[in-house]
Amino acid sequence: MPNLNGTTVHPDCRHFRGDVPCRPNKEQGYVCAGCPVYAPTQQRILIIKLGAIGDVIRTTPLLRRLRQEYPAAKITWLTLTPAILPQGAIDEILKLDLSSVLHLQAREFDLLFNLDKDKEACALHDTIRATHKFGYTLHPAGVAWPGNDLAQHKFLTGVFDQLSLGNQKPYVQEIFELCGFEFRGEEYVFDTHEDKGYNWNILPQGSPALA
Structure with a gap:
């Protein structure tokens, strides 16, 4: 040591x-x-999910599966809105800025999940070292592209309205499948903000009074 x-x-x-x-x-x-x-860290996992806020929250069920599959992993999440992520469920939360990009590009991960089709997210997928990568890459034409077969369904439903309208899969199921997992009904993970001094036990119980 x-x-x-x-x-x-x-x-x-x-x-x-x-x-x-x-x-x-x-x-x-x-x-x-x-x-x-x-x-001791056994795996290093990077999630790139920048926005929108609703989609970031809808992606948090993935944390439950990752903790189940890789209990000794260090999970890093890169986003535009770090305040909404569950602090206790993620080892390292980074906001997308130059300093985060520079030091992520100097590191190496076992698993990288790029869940955004933003050009900057796809570029990071391509420039950060990782043994296994999932999600979207940057096409030579400068647009997002499926990084492997797992990403094709979610990619196509996002770029063609006809396919989106006919899509029967919930968002979170698509995200799980994009990452190589079967969705088993994992629930959202929310930040309780207890580290900021909030005590939810003191809130009134029962139905609100009507005027």
Whole structure:
């Protein structure tokens, strides 16, 4: 394990930040040496889902399947709206900006899911190193294109109104299939905002009073 000036450091831990103290250090005072919540990363997963806000929320059921399939994975999500994502379910939430792009392009992932047809998302799919990639790539013509056969259905229903009108698959099922999974009714994952001081237990119970 790495040792810096006599101090044990675990850069492979899912909690480790590298630039600021991790949450276990901040909240419980744990240090890497003997840390009871040390969680070595076995897979690195990147989700690119920028917007719109509704579609970002509708994509969160995928987190449940990824946690089931890869319980020791570090999940990174790149988006335009980081505040709406469930903080506790994602290890690293990044907003699309130059600094995020630069450091993602210097990293390597085991799985990359690009779920957006935006040109910048497709370009990132092509320039970020990953062992397995799913979703959309950038065609030489400068437009989005299916990265593999799994992405063809969702791609076509998004570019032809006739196919969209005849499509019987819910959005979340299409997303799961694009990622190589069978949708099993996984539910949305919402941010409770407890880290911001909200206490939902104090809200009134029952039906609202009518004037």
